[in-house]
Amino acid sequence: TFESKSMAGVGVMFYVLLALRAELRARGVFDAATQPKLDPLLTLVALGTVADVVRLDANNRRLVAQGLKRIRAGQMPAGVAALFHAAGRKAPVATTFDFGFALGPRINAAGRLADMTLGIECLLTDDAGRAAELAATLDGINRERREIEGGMREQAMLMAESLFDDSEEPPPAISVFDPDFHEGVVGIVASRIKDKLHRPTFVFAASSAPGKSQELKGSGRSIPGFHLRDALDLVAKRHPGVILKFGGHAMAAGCTVDADSFDTFEQALAQVAQEWLDASTLTRRIETDGPLSPEYCRADMVDTLHREVWGQGFLPPTFSEEVQIVSQRLVGQAKNHLSIKLMHQGNPIDAIWFGHTEQLPARVLLAFRLDVNEWKGERRVQFLVEGAEIQ
Template sequence: MIQIHPRAVPQRAAAALMDAGIHPLLARLYAARGIARSSDLDTSLKALLPPQALTGTAEAAQLLADAIEAGARMVIVADYDCDGATACAVGVRALRAFGADVHYLVPDRVTLGYGLTPAMVEIAARLEPDVLITVDNGIASVEGIAAARAHGMATIITDHHLPGDVLPDADVIVNPNQPGCDFPSKALAGVGAMFYTMLALRAELRERGAFAGGQEPNLADLLDLVALGTVADVVKLDHNNRILVAQGLQRMRAGRMQPGIRALFAAAGREPARANTFDLGFAVGPRLNAAGRLSDMSLGIECLITDDPGRALNIAQELDKLNRERRSIEAGMQEEAALRLEGFDPGASASIALFEPDWHQGVIGIVAGRIKEKLHRPTIAFARGNDGELKGSGRSIAGLHLRDALDLVTKQHPDLIVRFGGHAMAAGLTIREADFDRFSSVFEEVVAGLVEPAALQRRIETDGALEAGYLSLESARLLEKEIWGQGFPAPVFDDVFRVERQRILKDRHLKLELGKQGARYDAIQFNFADGAPDTIRAAYRLSINEYNGVSNVQLMLEHFEAA
């Protein structure tokens, strides 16, 4: 059963925001999300946390500046997701603007797996780098960093994932989550860590007089990349991340973006002039991610670093094709998962672990996420890897820190997990195929011991009822422009409506006309083909439905129940 639970609104905070000139609807929404002062809504660059506050940036800047002055060769080793691709693009574009000799590599998901492995170092060594830089990976690469140092490479880790008990012996580590780092924004994405490193490097080069004879590179021009990677990686949008995202979106809306970002918007059929976080997370990001899931993320990185609009568009169209293929593969895997879970009893299980021999490694994370959303259980989906191993990708619910759960599994059964890493809400791991059943059982025991029973009850947090005057196109457009995402959720309202009309669209979606106090509203619930009772309590989002050039407000139903 799903509970609809309105958020509490601190009235004093809401009043203070309104006194500061914030729109009354936004003031209420912000206050419910912990905003107490208008300064917390300042998304100007002057409000950004300074680079020197992030441990390791100064040391990385000195090492990189020395390398640039010496004409040393640098190689960036990226991750194969959107965060890793954008972080790599930020590094390549910034370092080249600073005059560096920089190249990049990204591991093949299937043959090499995640991160800076010793095998990846051997591939990098063919480029004869003096400096090896990781982006969005490296904090768990103890053996990989050791291999790089054995080759005589200087090593810089830029990452944001949680560290293990032992840190790699790199020359410099830039990671807000490393021990001893007091950087206030622990939610910085991998692309954010690289952007901060480049800000520190520019300051170091400025101090050395590197720009005395010419114009200093404007790193703010890379904020479209930072915004995309931050939103796509679903990190918490704390104040600092909201600044990075807001600044990136501001540039996109003004038409100032990389050719590759513009091309991805075109491939997705979205307008950059109206860019919002939904576009980045559900339209642009998935197309870029498709390269790492089904092909080679080098394709995505090339899209982001080329200055040729024609080439960018060609690559974006290829990425769009890969994304359609990914959707087809995902649909088949979802059907298989649904069959496996027929008769699933939520009361009898605190977790879900699934494996099918023909599942695609690049899509298991999406499948895990869909199952988690549907059944509200921490879910890990596995696909067959190499040498008798399974690659798993997990998604969690609020109330269970997934990486900590896997860490506890490892402490209790040291031989069970080959390797793992991740965050509170998402993690990856490798196990032996022969151990799948044993892992499923142990994982269930660990989750059941860690999670509170209340956390296993799915509930939709809402912003309560929306006054009739705000059920309008104007309000929908107002909300569309704001920065919403993980940890700062988009508004969901709830109210009681009379169902005036209803019909099923394409055998899949429920289209309704709802009535309240003499007014009628169009509404839709996607992927829901059952009928609604005469009166419902609905949790919904305000959206804009555009058809034949006409825009109307539409209620996007998240859930409804008889009222």
């Protein structure tokens, strides 16, 4: 009967503690004045809710907003503060972006490549020195994770694109496996393929667990309209023994399959996707708020937007309109981001399209969000490109 059906485990545990405290208070173990204070936990609840990529419904947004409020006021565990410092982010202006793309990946990297207890200890310690040491270690592991991911992503993308010709549409679902893949980053790579091809995607690696050499561990990411966990359930029922175990939710799931059954899994998942998805669902669409009036293209307006809670199921404002491309070049260590200079309603604006390498025509309809780029003390609005419609 609880109103929120999209809570992360960390949120469930927080409400369990609230209920336990209420019960103990009713039994006279303590009163309102002496009861344990649970509100300091909201920083961790907020971090976990965003990092778990659950839908930010009204209740989850309340939890995240309360956590952000405390972090911005400097009320946070030593480990959270240390992670902000290691990531080069500013806690006084913390956003959900920091949770999802700065702190979360560093905590998760330990579980992917090393020992997950490093991240847990970092969040739990009250020793600022120990927290700084752990945060630096996690940052180093995350850098290693990015290096592994880069090579694996390129190889996995080539494998995915080899499944169809240039003149064809991608298959309704994509599954790839290579013996050299690292199981610690299969989910991240699946997400990258899903983003580019707009198809439910699973990436598998050989299990590194002792005695499990004949098992493949896979992680999947989905698109709107395709419930990944339910799809795995149907595959398991149609092909008993192929999936050894599975779990997850609509947009992300994991499973273990027998190594000899990968081809069967690949075909079975594609069959379910063929049955459940139509042409409309398989076409990537970006909902936008239309053109952006020039008077709102200000750094203080961007700051106002950033202070709000955005994320899965509650996306930040996205605008769309035709712009003139002045110049464009590839940037980043791997040259995999497109830096753009454009004219927006007669005004010059910088833009960046992360993970995109193809050049744009002189005039193009762009979908974009607002951000602020700081350089040598100067703050200027920039566009974060989400997509383009090229005729």
